[in-house]
Amino acid sequence: MIENPTSDNSGRFAYRGLDRVMHEKARLGILTSLVVHPDGLLFGELKELCELTDGNLSRHLQSLSEAGLVEIWKKGEGRKAQTLVCVTKEGQRQFLDYISVLEGVVADAAEARSATVRRQSPARQGWSPA
Amino acid sequence: MIENPTSDNSGRFAYRGLDRVMHEKARLGILTSLVVHPDGLLFGELKELCELTDGNLSRHLQSLSEAGLVEIWKKGEGRKAQTLVCVTKEGQRQFLDYISVLEGVVADAAEARSATVRRQSPARQGWSPA
Numbered sequence: 653m654i655e656n657p658t659s660d661n662s663g664r665f666a667y668r669g670l671d672r673v674m675h676e677k678a679r680l681g682i683l684t685s686l687v688v689h690p691d692g693l694l695f696g697e698l699k700e701l702c703e704l705t706d707g708n709l710s711r712h713l714q715s716l717s718e719a720g721l722v723e724i725w726k727k728g729e730g731r732k733a734q735t736l737v738c739v740t741k742e743g744q745r746q747f748l749d750y751i752s753v754l755e756g757v758v759a760d761a762a763e764a765r766s767a768t769v770r771r772q773s774p775a776r777q778g779w780s781p782a
Numbered sequence: 783m784i785e786n787p788t789s790d791n792s793g794r795f796a797y798r799g800l801d802r803v804m805h806e807k808a809r810l811g812i813l814t815s816l817v818v819h820p821d822g823l824l825f826g827e828l829k830e831l832c833e834l835t836d837g838n839l840s841r842h843l844q845s846l847s848e849a850g851l852v853e854i855w856k857k858g859e860g861r862k863a864q865t866l867v868c869v870t871k872e873g874q875r876q877f878l879d880y881i882s883v884l885e886g887v888v889a890d891a892a893e894a895r896s897a898t899v900r901r902q903s904p905a906r907q908g909w910s911p912a
Binding site: 657661662663664665666667668670672675677680681682684685687688689690691692693697700701702703704723724725726727735736738744747748751754755757758760761762763764765772774775778779780781782 | 787791792793794795796797798800802805807810811812814815817818819820821822823827830831832833834853854855856857865866868874877878881884885887888890891892893894895902904905908909910911912
């Protein structure tokens with residue numbers, strides 16, 4: 653174990669910037685699709701890209717719209733009605749900030765890829781399984 | 783809007799590898815701390831690094847332990863009792879796989895950093911706010 657791993661490292665792995673609205677797996681996919689397509693995506697396109705059901709996609713779009721991250725547009729009537737979803741300017745800004753935090757997580761974990769394996773089993777140092 | 787964004791891209795943004803156990807914000811912090819410290823961390827150290835309460839940390843450790851991703855060791859009795867938490871070999875493997883998917887999300891979003899802004903407001907193309 654590294655000597656005093658918490659000195660000056662309080663909250664080092666708290667990842668405060670991982671906003672809960674954007675961090676949810678399906679919403680992460682929706683937002684990435686939308687920032688990659690800044691002119692918007694039709695409901696059906698988004699559903700296919702993110703592999704979501706109509707109900708799930710609608711529910712997540714409502715959360716994102718309430719948070720001001722996406723805007724929803726309509727065209728046509730009845731069976732010809734179409735829905736277009738666009739990321740807002742604020743949504744794009746917040747999402748790119750969120751992605752910067754994810755980059756930090758990936759960088760932290762990359763450190764561990766080359767980490768040495770455990771030097772000794774805890775059992776050899778007098779620890780018992782809980 | 784890009785011509786037919788879904789051709790050959792079905793599920794492109796579904797991020798199936800974002801395992802729900804590991805993707806939760808607090809558990810992501812706990813696992814990153816643990817893979818960076820392969821000899822384990824004491825409960826109090828983990829709590830401080832991840833800025834979690836006793837109750838929250840216990841609850842998340844239970845989920846991670848049930849999923850076989852961490853192991854929990856005890857030493858001492860009563861007021862001198864200590865808890866050591868280590869990532870398992872399987873936990874390390876699964877977590878590094880998960881991190882590879884996150885790297886993909888970051889790479890997808892990086893594409894959008896340099897993306898052009900929206901060419902035209904949807905309103906100019908006959909769309910109305912929903």
